[in-house]
Amino acid sequence: MALLERVATLIRANLNDMVDRAENPEKLLKQIILDMQNQFLQVKTQVAIAIADLHLLEKKKKENVDKEAEWMRKAELAVDKKQDDLARAALDRALGYKQFTASFDEQIADQRAQVEILKQSLQKLDAKLAEAHAKADLLIAQSRRARSMDKATTAQLAADDRNKVATLERMKTRIQRDEAIGQAKVEVIAGDDIEHRLNMLEKDDQIDKMLTELKERKALKA
Numbered sequence: 001m002a003l004l005e006r007v008a009t010l011i012r013a014n015l016n017d018m019v020d021r022a023e024n025p026e027k028l029l030k031q032i033i034l035d036m037q038n039q040f041l042q043v044k045t046q047v048a049i050a051i052a053d054l055h056l057l058e059k060k061k062k063e064n065v066d067k068e069a070e071w072m073r074k075a076e077l078a079v080d081k082k083q084d085d086l087a088r089a090a091l092d093r094a095l096g097y098k099q100f101t102a103s104f105d106e107q108i109a110d111q112r113a114q115v116e117i118l119k120q121s122l123q124k125l126d127a128k129l130a131e132a133h134a135k136a137d138l139l140i141a142q143s144r145r146a147r148s149m150d151k152a153t154t155a156q157l158a159a160d161d162r163n164k165v166a167t168l169e170r171m172k173t174r175i176q177r178d179e180a181i182g183q184a185k186v187e188v189i190a191g192d193d194i195e196h197r198l199n200m201l202e203k204d205d206q207i208d209k210m211l212t213e214l215k216e217r218k219a220l221k222a
Helices: 002-012 015-021 025-080 084-149 151-160 162-169 193-221
Strands: none
Touching: 025 084, 025 193, 084 193
16 A cells, blocks of 8 residues: 555654754654654544445445345245246346345455554554654754754764764654555456356256245245
């Protein structure tokens, strides 16, 4: 995901080198924190979108389940009326919705996995952002004290002061991110004409069996 790659690139930046080369370290650190906050908001938005997509898939699945049940009801009605042709047509529609439901099950599983990965990534980014913010504030305070003590030697002090270097090094600049993988895909494999005809024969046979079972159930209820 491009967004997560941008976040990882930002966090992997060598802040020590950037601060050492900066004419205004305080301004630089503030900008880095601002960039991280912007990326956090974007990741948070992606989490919300992924959750919304999951809910949509679940809704679509329920619609297919309801439609399958409705066509099964119509098939039973057709059997009651001795209309086998209509019953077969209704069972054909019911079978189609049943197959769609199975496809949605796969998509929902993939989407749930993606949502979980995004949530975990957001939590890690939130923790890293809070840590970076606190350490940046500390570094800014140290920088201000150093300049107030002796503006003429600030650059030299920044280079020689090992305590500052240690503080900079403690600013962890790498967020270990799990990249969101997988976007639900449904692959439709189109066969040749012979395979298509064979599939239709299998489908007709399945419908014949469903019709027979339906008639048997109706006979038992009579």
